[in-house]
Amino acid sequence: MIDSVLVCDPDDGVRLLTMSRPGRRNALDKATYVALAAALASARDDASIRVIALTGAGLCFTSGNDLADFQISTDAGETFVALDFLKMLSTFSKPVVAAVEGFAIGIGATLLLHCDLAYAGRGAQFRLPFVPLGLCPEGASSYLLPRLAGAKRAAELLLLGEPFTAQTAAEAGLINAQTDDGEALSVALAKAKALAALPWEAVAATRNLLKRSFALNVAETLEAEAQSFEALRRSPAAQAAFAAFFAR
Known part of the structure; x- marks a missing residue:
């Protein structure tokens, strides 16, 4: 793996993936999306791995897409490399447990919708800033979030794009529970270890049953969102928002 995705196996059957771009608050660029997808594929194909834990380095989950990759270019690579990662995550065949500290912005929040379990430190800060940036939701959040949190x-959260707390994230169904600050990873790893020790066939069957009723809707929404997102990314409004972000 490249340096922005660290991989280790802290317990039997558990693989830990750590997003690590500390100079960018672990923002996800093209190379990191590719590395995350490759790490998931490797874990999927490794029979000794039963559960993935996902976190960010330096007590920060991720500040979302690296907006530098969204500026000016007409290349759709960033949008669709991110889509490839989201497709991999949304259809992943093994449980994924997330540990959130610090920032979970944009895709850093929407990817939690595809994790089986997620825990966040009380001080974690969430935001879905797509509309303020001239964009639309991604990660099938326009389908999954109303399903979990209710339409209102x-x-x-999606229209106003305002920051929200771990408590609100729990109430909206993005995370299972809050932890003491700095303890999200230890809680997530404990849950991952417990899952890895359970009868694997029962775990796999239960996950399939939980996901089967909405899998097609998720796949269709991922594609529809990506098409709208890419068109909006190129718009003058979005480009002006990106420029204003970097001018701060």
Whole structure:
């Protein structure tokens, strides 16, 4: 793996993936999306690995897409490399447990919708800033978030794009529970270890049953969102928002 995705196996059956671009608050660029997808594929094909734990380095989950990759270019690579990662995550055949500290912005929040379990430190800061940036939701969040949080709460979070707390994230169904700050990873790893020790066939069957009723809707929404996202990314409004972000 490249340096921005660290891989280790902290317990039997558990693989830990750590997003690590500390100078960019672990923002995800093209290379990191490719590395995350490759790490998931490797874990999927490794029979000794039963559960993935996902976190960010330096007590920061991820600040989302690296906006530098969204500026000016007409290349759609960033949008669709991210889509490849989201497709891999949304259809992943093994449980994924997330540990969130610090920032979980944009895709850093929407990817949690595809994790089986997620825990966040009380001080974690979440935001879905797509509309303020001239963009639209991604990660099938326009389908999954109303399903979890209800239509009104989802509209508030996705349309206004305002920051929200770990408590709100728990109430909206993005995470299972809050932890003490700095303890999200230890809690997530404990849950991952417990999952890895359970009868694997039962775990796999239960996950398939949980996901089967909405898998097609998720796949269709991922594609529809990506097409709209890419068109909006190239718009003058979005480009002006990106320029203003970097001018701060």
